[in-house]
Amino acid sequence: MNFLKRFGKSVDGVVKSVVTKSKDISGIAKLNSEITKLKDQIENEYSEIGKNAYQANVEGVEDLKMSESIAKIKSIFVQIDVKNDVVLVLKGITICPKCGEELDMECAFCGKCGAEIERDV
Ligand SMILES: [Zn+2]
Numbered sequence: 001m002n003f004l005k006r007f008g009k010s011v012d013g014v015v016k017s018v019v020t021k022s023k024d025i026s027g028i029a030k031l032n033s034e035i036t037k038l039k040d041q042i043e044n045e046y047s048e049i050g051k052n053a054y055q056a057n058v059e060g061v062e063d064l065k066m067s068e069s070i071a072k073i074k075s076i077f078v079q080i081d082v083k084n085d086v087v088l089v090l091k092g093i094t095i096c097p098k099c100g101e102e103l104d105m106e107c108a109f110c111g112k113c114g115a116e117i118e119r120d121v
Pocket of ligand 1 (some may be wrong): 096097098099100101110111112113114115
């Protein structure tokens with residue numbers, strides 16, 4: 001899942017600003033551990049949803065907290081995808097917008113499907 005495709009330039013801008021802050025290789029390890037933490041947060045939210053849904057059902061009320069949890073999870077997924085994209089940039093890898101193949105940053109065309117790789121450098 002590559003959010004750059006879906007959110008376009010706004011996320012692209014975020015990625016660039018993060019990249020300039022963490023150019024070195026150790027940044028990759030740091031990002032990966034941040035991604036792991038974010039995934040843990042999502043697991044916590046999932047269990048919150050379950051707990052709240054159960055509680056609401058027992059009390060016979062509407063589960064008002066669920067949409068809040070879902071919004072939180074969605075925003076964490078966006079953060080994870082941004083960080084994943086930054087990891088790819090740091091590794092010098094880009095993703096083909098058409099087929100999702102991992103490609104070298106310098107590629108002008110996808111080696112798998114032949115799509116042109118756009119770069120705004
Ligand atoms: Zn491709």
